[in-house]
Amino acid sequence: MLSESPLAAAWTRLADLAARPDSRDIRALFAADPERARRFSVSFEDLTLDLSKSAIDGEALVALLDLAHVADLDGFRTRLFAGEVVNPTEGRAAMHMALRSAADAGMRAALPGGVDEASRLAAAERDKMRDFVRKVHDGELRGCTGQTFDTVLNIGIGGSDLGPRMAVDALTLAGTPRLRARFLSNVDGHAFAALAQELDPARTLVLVASKTFTTLETMTNAHAVRDWMVAKLGDGAVGAQFGALSTNLKAVGEFGIRPDHVFGFRDWVGGRYSVWSPIGLPVALAAGWEAFQAFLDGGAAMDAHFRDTPFAANLPVLLALTGIWHIDLLGLRTHCVLAYDERLRRFPAYLQQLEMESNGKSVMLDGHPAARATCPVVFGEPGTDAQHSFMQLVHQGTQAVPVDFVFAAVPDHDRPEAHRILVANALAQSEALLRGKTRAEAEAEMRAKGMPETEIARIAPHRAFSGNRPSNTIMFRHLDGYALGRLIALYEHKVAVQGWLWQIDSFDQWGVELGKVLAGGIIPDLSAGPKPGAHDGSTEALIRRFRTLRGEG
Numbered sequence: 035m036l037s038e039s040p041l042a043a044a045w046t047r048l049a050d051l052a053a054r055p056d057s058r059d060i061r062a063l064f065a066a067d068p069e070r071a072r073r074f075s076v077s078f079e080d081l082t083l084d085l086s087k088s089a090i091d092g093e094a095l096v097a098l099l100d101l102a103h104v105a106d107l108d109g110f111r112t113r114l115f116a117g118e119v120v121n122p123t124e125g126r127a128a129m130h131m132a133l134r135s136a137a138d139a140g141m142r143a144a145l146p147g148g149v150d151e152a153s154r155l156a157a158a159e160r161d162k163m164r165d166f167v168r169k170v171h172d173g174e175l176r177g178c179t180g181q182t183f184d185t186v187l188n189i190g191i192g193g194s195d196l197g198p199r200m201a202v203d204a205l206t207l208a209g210t211p212r213l214r215a216r217f218l219s220n221v222d223g224h225a226f227a228a229l230a231q232e233l234d235p236a237r238t239l240v241l242v243a244s245k246t247f248t249t250l251e252t253m254t255n256a257h258a259v260r261d262w263m264v265a266k267l268g269d270g271a272v273g274a275q276f277g278a279l280s281t282n283l284k285a286v287g288e289f290g291i292r293p294d295h296v297f298g299f300r301d302w303v304g305g306r307y308s309v310w311s312p313i314g315l316p317v318a319l320a321a322g323w324e325a326f327q328a329f330l331d332g333g334a335a336m337d338a339h340f341r342d343t344p345f346a347a348n349l350p351v352l353l354a355l356t357g358i359w360h361i362d363l364l365g366l367r368t369h370c371v372l373a374y375d376e377r378l379r380r381f382p383a384y385l386q387q388l389e390m391e392s393n394g395k396s397v398m399l400d401g402h403p404a405a406r407a408t409c410p411v412v413f414g415e416p417g418t419d420a421q422h423s424f425m426q427l428v429h430q431g432t433q434a435v436p437v438d439f440v441f442a443a444v445p446d447h448d449r450p451e452a453h454r455i456l457v458a459n460a461l462a463q464s465e466a467l468l469r470g471k472t473r474a475e476a477e478a479e480m481r482a483k484g485m486p487e488t489e490i491a492r493i494a495p496h497r498a499f500s501g502n503r504p505s506n507t508i509m510f511r512h513l514d515g516y517a518l519g520r521l522i523a524l525y526e527h528k529v530a531v532q533g534w535l536w537q538i539d540s541f542d543q544w545g546v547e548l549g550k551v552l553a554g555g556i557i558p559d560l561s562a563g564p565k566p567g568a569h570d571g572s573t574e575a576l577i578r579r580f581r582t583l584r585g586e587g
Contacts, residue, residue: 044101045406051094052363058089058434060468060502076347078339080511081520083349087468088356088436088504089364098355101535102345110534115341117143117152117302121541122399128541129302130526131337132156133310134330134519143302150300159312160330163297166277167318167326170239171212178267178274183239185214187229188316189259190243191251194279195219196387197309198243198316200380201329204518205321207377208446213239215320218259221251226258235266240276243313245299247282247289250550256289279312304541306387307526325515332519340527350527353506357532360436360504362406370428371414374441374460377513381440382414385525392529394545395538408536417441418459429466430499437505439464440521444512460507470501563587 038046056062064070064086074086074095090098102108114120117127129143129152137157143150169175173182188198195217202215216233218226240259244252263271272290280286281298297312309317310333318326336350345351360366369389371382393409415423417439428435439460445453476497480490508524510517533540555568556577563581564574581587 040104041101044097044104047097048094048101048359048363051097052359057094058364058502060087060089060504063089063091064468076349076352078336078343078349078520081349081517081524082507082509083353084507084509085352085356087464088359088506089502090356090359094359095355098359099345101358102351102355102531105535107345107351107531107534110530111341114530115141115337117141117149119144121304121539123539123542123544124301126541127152127302128304128307128530130304130307130310131334133160133299133303133308134333134337134523136334143300145301150302152300152302155300156311159297159299163312163315163318164323166295166297166315167323170319171322176274177236177239178270179236181236183213183275184237185216185233186239186241186316186319187216187218187233187259188241188243189218189252189255190241190279190313191219191221191249192387192391193305193308194243194245194249194252194313196380196384197306198314200378200384201309201314201317201518202320203380204377204513205317205325205329205515211320212322213319215316217316218255219251221254223258226255226262230262235263235271238263238275239319241279241316242276242289242291243279245279245281245305247278247280247285250553260289277315279315304543306391309522321515328515329519332516332521333523334519335516336520336523336527340523350524351531353524354528354531354535356506357410357436357528358535361408361410364434365407366434366436366504367407367410368433368435369410369412370420370424370435370437371412372417372420372437372439372460372463373414374417374439374456375513376416377446378440379416382412384522385414386412388525389529391543391546392540393533393536393538395533395536395540398537399539400537404536404538406536408538409532417463418456421459421463425463428503429470434503437464437467437503439505439507440509442510442513442517446513464505464507466501467503467505468501470499470503471497473498561586 051057067073071084071086075082075084114128115131117129119125120128125146127143129141132139132141132143132152133156135141135153135156137154139153141153143152170183176182188195199217216229218229242252242256247253260272260276263275273292276291277295278286278291279297283296286296297315299308299311303311310330314326317329340348340350357369371385373381389412390409395408396404398404414420428437441457441460473494476494477490480493530540559568559577560580564577568574578587
């Protein structure tokens, strides 16, 4: 019999450990090791990652770290930072790290047919952005009527919306923004109809965020906003009050946007990794350049930590390995993110795209079907709101749902007691997931309240829950640009590590293309009716019903 390869043996060893009868008993791990919280927590600067409430013991952690070594994660990490092709289906590097690097960092990025001086190119575009932001804030750049801008409207979708929207919330919600930021992503006409009621066209700067300047939803909205602006202010509004975050200079020019209002980025930047690029321009305009630069610096700091730190103390690697244990060894296929901070209310939505678009793959790099489960379904909401919606399922549902609890120790408001209550809830939720409540404890509670024994026997099963449900806690001192940058880069690198261990391409997204293509064919059919056989029977029937409801059938 042929012996297993070292990689297969590493996975087998993990499966054997996960199959132990006590492999999910987190309470027992704490009982056996009074120092568990210390030994399973790691820090980088003030950022702490506590993995002690996961079901990983010392033996499992050693086996997970062995998997990383045997899978040559170190080699992948080296190739990633060297700008080699790590997105093989598109023949590209994934060098979003260069966007937050210094101009002289020397990062390079492979592309089909050549290599970019990535750090230098990113810094040059960043200088243009900084100058543009200064001109807007100083009033040197004004609208077509001579008024200064008080609002920036970002038109984008996916990474061109989720990243800047999330970062603007995080960095301005508790203070006074330099400019109000508003976002238009949904092609549903109701979205712009609502926005138009609150915008002053003479004082609104519009940014159209589409690398190709062809994204259907974005360009539909961009034309709607341009028509609205021109109707209110005249043709001069387009040149004076529109900017583009794009590389399609020809299409941008045809739209009417001035060349000095155009900011681009290269193909080694994927949309979901682009908030560090000119896609982040609304963040700089709303929060100020200093906050945006701190955001870049925080991301660069986490890059250095991930690149240089041994795996056993490496936050992105350990967070990724914990996820591998939950998903592939314990069979937990969902993941919840609870940010106990209203400023991070869009953080779960941002991570949904980052994780599920990156690693929602079922084909490996070699073209074979995935050997094991890949990305979990990611969901979440801000705490404490989530406690009054889906947390019932997380505590007592039929399958455990690993949770990341995220919060800052120091708030940006003057209500310290409210913040203590907020953090107490985060800690209580993680402790409740760990401890659960036995039937005996539930019975004792009811007995102490004087309930009759028959009622206790009837109700006790409903009040008991198993506990031993895993969670991680991520805590840092204060949410500012630097802290946000570290947090986002932490998850970016976690995703890349998991993708490599699953042997999938974390940097392409072919799965979203088919729907776009089919939509292009359905649009004319909604006006003229489908040709027989053009679609499946259900789609054709729905098109006909749509036209009937509109009186067009």
